[in-house]
Amino acid sequence: MVEELAVKQALFENFDEICKPGAILATTTSSLPVIECAQATSRPSDVVGLHFFNPAPVMKLVEVVHTVSTSPQTLATARAVTSKLDKHPVVCRDRSGFIVNALLFPYLNDAVKMLEANYASADDIDAAMKVGCGYPMGPFELLDVVGLDVSLAIERELYLEFREPGFAPTPLLEHLVTAGYVGRKAGRGFRTYAPRA
Numbered sequence: 001m002v003e004e005l006a007v008k009q010a011l012f013e014n015f016d017e018i019c020k021p022g023a024i025l026a027t028t029t030s031s032l033p034v035i036e037c038a039q040a041t042s043r044p045s046d047v048v049g050l051h052f053f054n055p056a057p058v059m060k061l062v063e064v065v066h067t068v069s070t071s072p073q074t075l076a077t078a079r080a081v082t083s084k085l086d087k088h089p090v091v092c093r094d095r096s097g098f099i100v101n102a103l104l105f106p107y108l109n110d111a112v113k114m115l116e117a118n119y120a121s122a123d124d125i126d127a128a129m130k131v132g133c134g135y136p137m138g139p140f141e142l143l144d145v146v147g148l149d150v151s152l153a154i155e156r157e158l159y160l161e162f163r164e165p166g167f168a169p170t171p172l173l174e175h176l177v178t179a180g181y182v183g184r185k186a187g188r189g190f191r192t193y194a195p196r197a
Helices: 005-018 034-038 072-084 100-116 122-133 139-146 148-162 171-178
Strands: 025-027 047-052 061-066 088-093
Touching: 005 025, 005 034, 025 034, 034 047, 047 072, 061 072, 072 088, 100 122, 100 139, 100 148, 100 171, 122 139, 139 148, 148 171
Parallel strands: 025 047, 061 088
Antiparallel strands: 047 061
């Protein structure tokens, strides 16, 4: 599911009415600016981002994202809570993509560019990254699992913030999403999948 900033901001506006003072307000965004959610409240010092990786019950990593307004107490509490959940927290500042997606999605975008240029097949690119680099999944396997629509939204956020040409989503990714081929959840992305029973 693609995140919508306006929906999150409306939710954070309501938190002022329903959450007691001092409650930590966390967003689980993977790409949206946490500061934009924080500014929708009257208490931005209580807001932190918690980016759980999918599937959350299995994946250990959680990016704990602090804004320029997040208090040290809020950050320390959020980090402690993620540790109590048996997760591995890493702390980073608020910026598009945080740590993982800021490094991962340019790589994924470059893989799509390579495919678009007919340099190699999706299967060969996936195999090269798994066998040659030890990655558990190739870029096209990962894109289909994450969802091409979600990937496109993250790449757009990265491009909007940094304006680097290499972050601009590839036309092929845009076309696949427009066609509704958004990955495993739709039965088709870079590959076609058997319908789920």
